[in-house]
Amino acid sequence: MKTKKVFGAFALGLLLAASAPVLSLAQTPTPPAAPAPAPAANPLAVAVVPPPRAFKTAEEHFNYLKRQANGGTRHTYESVPKWEGLWEASWNSIALRGGVSPFFVGPIPPGLTAGGVVAEGVLTPEYEAAFKQRREHMIPFNEQPYDRLTTCEATGVPRWLLEPYVREWVNTPDQSWWLNDLANETRRVYVDQDHKNIDGAHSPTGDSIGFWINDTLVVWTNDMWPADYFRGYPPFSNEMEIVEVYKLVTEANGMQRLIAQVTFYDPVSLLKPLSGVYTWVKAAAIEDAGYRMRHWDCNTGAQVRGENDTTSIRLPGEEGRSWHEMRNPDLPADLSGQTQSPDQFDFDTVFGQKPANQ
Amino acid sequence: MNKLLAFALAAAAIAAPVTMAYAHHSFSMFNPDVEDVIQGKVVRWAFNSPHTFMIIEDAEGVVWAFEGAAPPSLLGRSPQMTGDTFKTGDEISVVSCPLRDGRNGGAAGVFVTADGTAYNPSDAGCRANQRIANWPAWIAKGYKSLEEAKAGEGIK
Numbered sequence: 001m002k003t004k005k006v007f008g009a010f011a012l013g014l015l016l017a018a019s020a021p022v023l024s025l026a027q028t029p030t031p032p033a034a035p036a037p038a039p040a041a042n043p044l045a046v047a048v049v050p051p052p053r054a055f056k057t058a059e060e061h062f063n064y065l066k067r068q069a070n071g072g073t074r075h076t077y078e079s080v081p082k083w084e085g086l087w088e089a090s091w092n093s094i095a096l097r098g099g100v101s102p103f104f105v106g107p108i109p110p111g112l113t114a115g116g117v118v119a120e121g122v123l124t125p126e127y128e129a130a131f132k133q134r135r136e137h138m139i140p141f142n143e144q145p146y147d148r149l150t151t152c153e154a155t156g157v158p159r160w161l162l163e164p165y166v167r168e169w170v171n172t173p174d175q176s177w178w179l180n181d182l183a184n185e186t187r188r189v190y191v192d193q194d195h196k197n198i199d200g201a202h203s204p205t206g207d208s209i210g211f212w213i214n215d216t217l218v219v220w221t222n223d224m225w226p227a228d229y230f231r232g233y234p235p236f237s238n239e240m241e242i243v244e245v246y247k248l249v250t251e252a253n254g255m256q257r258l259i260a261q262v263t264f265y266d267p268v269s270l271l272k273p274l275s276g277v278y279t280w281v282k283a284a285a286i287e288d289a290g291y292r293m294r295h296w297d298c299n300t301g302a303q304v305r306g307e308n309d310t311t312s313i314r315l316p317g318e319e320g321r322s323w324h325e326m327r328n329p330d331l332p333a334d335l336s337g338q339t340q341s342p343d344q345f346d347f348d349t350v351f352g353q354k355p356a357n358q
Numbered sequence: 359m360n361k362l363l364a365f366a367l368a369a370a371a372i373a374a375p376v377t378m379a380y381a382h383h384s385f386s387m388f389n390p391d392v393e394d395v396i397q398g399k400v401v402r403w404a405f406n407s408p409h410t411f412m413i414i415e416d417a418e419g420v421v422w423a424f425e426g427a428a429p430p431s432l433l434g435r436s437p438q439m440t441g442d443t444f445k446t447g448d449e450i451s452v453v454s455c456p457l458r459d460g461r462n463g464g465a466a467g468v469f470v471t472a473d474g475t476a477y478n479p480s481d482a483g484c485r486a487n488q489r490i491a492n493w494p495a496w497i498a499k500g501y502k503s504l505e506e507a508k509a510g511e512g513i514k
Contacts, residue, residue: 088430111482145386152408165407166430181407181430231384289433289440296407303383303408306459311384315423315463316401316413343446 042099044091049261050275051243058241058265061273062220065213065245072192072211072218075173081215083169083248083258086283086291089162090257094276095230097162102274103131103234112232114138123234127269131234144232145310152183152298154204156227157242160185161260161278163230166286166293169258176210176217181293189219197223202238219244237268257281383408385483388455388465393486393504395497396422400448405429405441410479412466414450424454424466426479435478448472451497455484468493 052068055061066072075081091098101108102122109116118132138144149155155163165182176189189208190196197207206224210217222241228234245261258280265273283291306312324331324338331338398416410426426432432439444450449472454464467486469477474494480487492507501507508514 141384141386143384143386145384147383150383164431165428183408283430285434286430289438291430291433294407298408306387310386312387312459313423313425313457313463315461316421 042091044279045098046091046093046259046277046279048093048275048277049245051263051273055263055265055273058220058222058243058263061243061263061265062209062218065218065243066211069211069213069218073214074192075212077173080171080173080212081217081248083171085168086287086293087167087169087258087280088283088286089164089167090279090281092162092276092278094158094262094278095162095233101233102276103229109232112143112230114142114232121271122274124269124271127234127237134232134234138232141310145308146305147231147311148228149183149231150303150305150311152296154183154185154225155180157187157205157221157224158229158236158240158264159227160187160205161262166283166291167280168293171217179293181296183298184296189217195220195222215247217246219246235269236264236266239268240264240266255281385465385481387457387459388483389458390455390465390483390485392456393453393467393484393489394456394464395451395453395502396424397449397451397497398422400444400446400450402446403441403444405432405439405443409481410439410466412444412450412452412469412479414452420462422452423463424452424479425463425481425483426466427481431481432479437475437477439477439479443477444469444471453486453493453497455486470494470497474498 051061052064055064089097093100093102095101095103096108096112099107103119105117105119107116114135116135118128118135120128122128123131134144160180160182163180163182165180167181168177168179170177170179172191174191174193176191178187178189180186185205187205187208189210191210191212193209195207195209202223202225204225204227206221208219208221210219212218220241220243224238224240224242226236226238226240228236242265243263247259249257249259251257260278261275262278263273263275264270304312304314322333323340324335325333328335328338396414396416398414400412401415401421402411402413404411404413407428407430409428410432412424412426413421414424415421429441437443451470452466453468453470454466456464465481465483466479467484468490469479470493471477476490476494478487478490486493486504489504496507496511499507499510501510
């Protein structure tokens, strides 16, 4: 009997954590389509809210929501929703953090390990074959042996949504700045503006525009580099476009979560648009410890692409010049005060690049 | 009933923290099935993203480097680690999963300081932190690897 009560209380806790966002986040100010049931096993699970109807493109989806909202809410500095503070990625329905993924049948492989059954009929035949090839390649290593982020390539938007490390969200009436300390990747959302691309090329995080519906921010991103949803997950193409719907939710237990309902549009890699949900929670312990985002210097990571196309690390004293020598080839190599911090030995910073003449 | 309600809220709360045990890169260069002990003095404790690095020099003058989780992750662990936790010259034992290619480095699993305090710097590349309660005593007994510790302690 006592055991039943304890389990009942635990279940109540899970319900408190899981139910509120399901009820409180919709894609439009009009009644949304019926949400799909969230996986019951995870207390942080949030139901995926699909678009109010099927759209062929992100542009159709974004413009529909904007028409429904009569152009949206024009905020002032005083009224724009404040999402300040440090945040970290939490449960999502696409990769890794939720135990579920549309790219696998049943539970996903634990962590980032090999195995699992690739779901068929989600990706186009070409991309499904590529994904299966990636999964096969993982088997001898029990994970993806080389990650394109090894050398600090930008994550790209889908991966930006779920990577570890820390986020900051700064909203102003005309722009929202979303910072990830991973590789210093910052997304800029231009509010109540049109897409612009004077670069003549795509970029890692593309071009994002948005509008507010009261406290909900709708974002459309295009012109991105091809990338992947996560390590060990499928790639997507350079025609990917994304609609994201953001809202800050306070749970019944007082916990704040930022929740994004996301729909991926990519006719090259997806048979049909794919919807999912991503969440973030306040990084209270990190804030309490006094953490502040610093510029991420890729050299201090020392990760390299090693032999046999695997990720590896460079060790102190191995190839390369010191950090100072790399930056200042015209100056004396023993110039005082040129280590990154005082009292470091020179070889502390031998994480420089291999000289071109070697 | 109040206790049950508290337990319910705790159930919700314990699910909330998110560990950041998945780094930006692959860990395939480390061997997670081997745990070795390297002892020496701290040359540098690099508390920086994307990964922390513990660089030590052993008694023979050989320099070793061990990759740990990122600073935001270590700030949330107990004992907490910051950039000031380990000082140059401190004696330290590092339990690590070695590089498969045999070079002098690995994935950090456990740090044990001279006073016997065990720290968990591990990222997903090494699971030695799962034995963090055992390693201080095992190191005190002189075991240099998990294999030795298992043999000495009669663990299958």
